[in-house]
Amino acid sequence: MLPDKYDRHLPTTYYLLPQELFGAKQAVGFSVSGDFGVGLHQLQDFHFKPPLLMATLKLAVILTNPSNDAQFLLARQTRPPKFGDEEYDSYSDSDLWDLPSVAQLNPLSPSTEPQIVVKGAELCSANILLGRLDLDSALISALRQAGLELADTAEWRFSKYVEEADFGPGPAIDVVFLVGRLLNKTAILPEHCNWASINSCLELIVNVKPSSDRIGHLVVTGLLNEAMQLSNFQVPLTLRHQEYPPGIMVVPMGSKTARPFQTTNLVVFFPKHNSQVCQDGSFVACGDALIVDPGCRSAFHEELRNIMSALPRKLIVFVTHHHRDHVDGLSIIQKCNSDAVLLAHENTMSRIHKDDWSLASTSVSGAEDICIGGQRLSIIFAPGHTDGHMALLHKDTNSLIVGDHCLGEGSSILDIDSGGNLDDYYQSTYKFLDLSPHVLIPMHGRVNMWPKHMLCSYLKNRRSREGAILEAIEGGAETLFDIVAQVYSGVDRGFWFLASQNVRIHVDHLAKLHKLPKTLIHGSNLSSGYLQHFCVGSFNHSLDSFAAELDKI
Numbered sequence: 001m002l003p004d005k006y007d008r009h010l011p012t013t014y015y016l017l018p019q020e021l022f023g024a025k026q027a028v029g030f031s032v033s034g035d036f037g038v039g040l041h042q043l044q045d046f047h048f049k050p051p052l053l054m055a056t057l058k059l060a061v062i063l064t065n066p067s068n069d070a071q072f073l074l075a076r077q078t079r080p081p082k083f084g085d086e087e088y089d090s091y092s093d094s095d096l097w098d099l100p101s102v103a104q105l106n107p108l109s110p111s112t113e114p115q116i117v118v119k120g121a122e123l124c125s126a127n128i129l130l131g132r133l134d135l136d137s138a139l140i141s142a143l144r145q146a147g148l149e150l151a152d153t154a155e156w157r158f159s160k161y162v163e164e165a166d167f168g169p170g171p172a173i174d175v176v177f178l179v180g181r182l183l184n185k186t187a188i189l190p191e192h193c194n195w196a197s198i199n200s201c202l203e204l205i206v207n208v209k210p211s212s213d214r215i216g217h218l219v220v221t222g223l224l225n226e227a228m229q230l231s232n233f234q235v236p237l238t239l240r241h242q243e244y245p246p247g248i249m250v251v252p253m254g255s256k257t258a259r260p261f262q263t264t265n266l267v268v269f270f271p272k273h274n275s276q277v278c279q280d281g282s283f284v285a286c287g288d289a290l291i292v293d294p295g296c297r298s299a300f301h302e303e304l305r306n307i308m309s310a311l312p313r314k315l316i317v318f319v320t321h322h323h324r325d326h327v328d329g330l331s332i333i334q335k336c337n338s339d340a341v342l343l344a345h346e347n348t349m350s351r352i353h354k355d356d357w358s359l360a361s362t363s364v365s366g367a368e369d370i371c372i373g374g375q376r377l378s379i380i381f382a383p384g385h386t387d388g389h390m391a392l393l394h395k396d397t398n399s400l401i402v403g404d405h406c407l408g409e410g411s412s413i414l415d416i417d418s419g420g421n422l423d424d425y426y427q428s429t430y431k432f433l434d435l436s437p438h439v440l441i442p443m444h445g446r447v448n449m450w451p452k453h454m455l456c457s458y459l460k461n462r463r464s465r466e467g468a469i470l471e472a473i474e475g476g477a478e479t480l481f482d483i484v485a486q487v488y489s490g491v492d493r494g495f496w497f498l499a500s501q502n503v504r505i506h507v508d509h510l511a512k513l514h515k516l517p518k519t520l521i522h523g524s525n526l527s528s529g530y531l532q533h534f535c536v537g538s539f540n541h542s543l544d545s546f547a548a549e550l551d552k553i
Contacts, residue, residue, distance in 0.1 A: 055164070055172040057105040057128065059135070060152045060218045061142045062159060062179040072223070073182075074201075075100045075145045076192040077101050080453045085120045088456035091433055095451055097194070097204075098216025100142040105176065108134045116150075118178060127161045128176065139178070147190045148182070160425035162221055164239040166252045167446045168410055169260035177222045183510050198227050206230070208398045209236040210436035216449060217244045232373075233270035233289070236306040244447055245397040245439065253296035257325035258413070258498060261444040266304075267292035267401055269394075271313060271373035283376075284368035285341055290377070292392065292401055293443050294329030304329045308336035316370060318379075319344040320403030322351035322418070326443065330356040337364045342439055343370065345381065347388030347419065352400065366390060380435075382428040385412055385421025389428075393435060400437035400451065405429070410444015411458055413476065413482060413498050414505045422462065422509040429455050466506045473507075474517045479542035481549040493553065500546055508519055511536055 018345070065071035074097040082089045108114060114136055121130040140150050159177035166172060201224060205215045215224075221244070231248035241251040249270075252263035270289040278286045289311045294302055317333055317340050319326060333340055334357055342361040346350070349363050366381025380391040385404045392401040404412045405428060414420035431456050440448040440455075448454045465487070472486040480500055488499045510516050516534040 006340045015032075055174045055376065058173050058548075059098045059105050059138045059142060060177045060222055061139065061177050062145075062177060062222060063100070063146070063148075063153065064181050065473075066182050066185045066196070068197075071195040072195050072197075073100065073146055074098060074194050074196045074215075075218065077388050077449075080450050083456060083460060085460065088293065091452040093450050093452045094214055094436075094438070095210045096216050097196070097219075099177075099222060100145045100218065101175075101218055102138040102141050105138055106134045108132050111143040116156055116333045119155075121158050122163040123158050124176070127174070128233040130158065130176070138205045146193045148187070152183055154179045155275070155466060156184055159222065163240055165242050165250070167242075167265075167444075168252070168261055168262050169409060169445070175218065177218075178513040198223060202228060202246075205397060207396050208438060208532065210398055210438075214449075215439050216527065217242070220244050220246055230272060231270055232272060232407065233268055234310055235268075236303060236310070238306075239303055242447070245394075245399050248394065248397070248399060248441070249506045250441060250447065251307070252411070253329075255300075255325040255328065256297050257295075257358075257444060260410075261407070261497070263444070264293060264295040265441070265443045265445075266294055266296065266307070266329075267441060268307065268442075269372055269375075269377075271375050276370035278374055282369060283371040284364060284379070285316050285343055285362060286371040287341070288312040288314040288373055290316045290318060290370070290372045291333065292331055293317045293320055293326040293403070295326040295443075296329045298328075301329065301332050305336055308333060311337070313337060313339045315340040316372060317342045318370075318390075318392060319352070320391065320401070320443065321345075321386045322384075323404070324422075326403075326528045327352055327356055331442075334359045334537055338426070343379070345390050346387035347386070348390070348514070349388075351418070352386075352469055364390070379493065380431065383419070384414060384422070384425025384428045385420055386415050387424070389420075389429075393433070393437065398436070398438070399441060400432060400435060401441045401443075402432070403443055403463050405432070406440050406442045406448065406454060406458065408442050411461060413501045416501060416504050416508065422466075422504065422505050423512070425462070426459065429459055465502065466509065469503060469506045469513065470510060470517070473510075478534070478538060480546045481542065482547075483507075492552070497547070500543075504543070507536070507539060 063073040064314050077096040077098050096491055114131060116135050116139060117128055118135065124130060143150060143153065157179050159179045162175045164172040201215045201219055204213055224246055225243050231243065231249060233249055235241045235249060235251060235269060239251050241249050243249050247267040247269065248308045251266045251268060253266050254262060255264035257264055268291055294304060294317065314335055319342065331354070338359060341358060342357050342359065343364050346363040349361060364379050366379050368379045370379065378393045378395060380393060382389050382391045382403070382405055387401055389405065391405065397427055414422065414425055432464050434454055437451045441449045468487045469483060477483045477486055480503060483503050484496050484500050487503065488496060491499060
């Protein structure tokens, strides 16, 4: 999994604040986001270094309606920038509504006295001392999203402090939720803001239709999950998790994955039961609960056992593909629950060791549905990363569990040794675009709220990378090492081995398209020399020497 580009919306510069600002936590990092204009082929070394700080802080505002305490303000979120390409810009995500928020909370200047008094601030003193943060500036910025001023509000109080799960690769983004009340009952909201209630939000996030308006994760985390518990599953207290959409638990667990990530997302689905939906006989498998990609390493097996103890016997285990960071926990599951049934593509099933799984299993092709607790999930064949890669679409919320086709940050390596190839990857990407998912749930990193934009960025990025590889070959690069050294010259050399797999994938794709160039030899022009095709055979022979050449530098 080699990140090919930055996500400009992620924190990029970190500041360590004085210890006296914090309670039980010794230090918290604060970030400044910025558009650094990083190109598709540029990677900075610092991007891959383990985070030195514990978390960044974000502010989310729950502003109540003075005429109806059950209603709160939602703001339409700003879309990612367009690509400037007709094809990619033709795919547009539907509107996303969420609580007004500010990406970072800064420390209060020592010479400044806060204007806002937050009731109940002491309730979060174990995590952060709110009185020493610049809440005034943050609230002013958040309220401006609704065309409001600080003087238009009153009665601010602390609601909750939510620690983000360990998605990585950068610091976690913890969220402080504050509740305030709008004073003016006749205030006219701008077009991009609306009053909403818990019920109206649930109507948009459960039983959704493709391309309908969407509700963001701050609303769900701050209000919906506690008000409307849609899952029977209680995550062990030792594990941080994210429940989004409601009822779908995403639990990052330490795994033997590739840098810069350190965890694999375990997806747990244990909804309130409605057996009527499962009685129509159209499902390849039915269960009361579902686990996707149990890939945690041995140090987390005890936590996995605790998760298993909270799940019912009628359990479906779905594996998106066979890589160790997605199946390392299978042996624990079969020891804990001998009734569990494994679902995977036949190419994946053939690569799973008997020591990992010897219980009941069903091979699936991608044209089937499964029923979990009365809810339908569609299995989608999505080769590209491997030749047996699968995805899952949760119908009620239109949420797409994408395996390693997408990552929370950067892009995944295609495993050429396990049948991964670029044509399949492109076809799977377009298949996902046609589904118009409301959210992408990767197995590494955060969920993505702009699915079509992310998928199009992958298409653009892959094609741009292939152009750079072709340019290197046209410039005389003949071996795997030569191409990697030129195309990935700005990348930490610790990632060149992973990058070499990308190069192999692209050279294979260029060969299939008959795009590999001819090279002029024995002469400086066509009259004195002759043309010879780029030799794929010689390129393949250079694969064996790549590691040795890499060790020399």
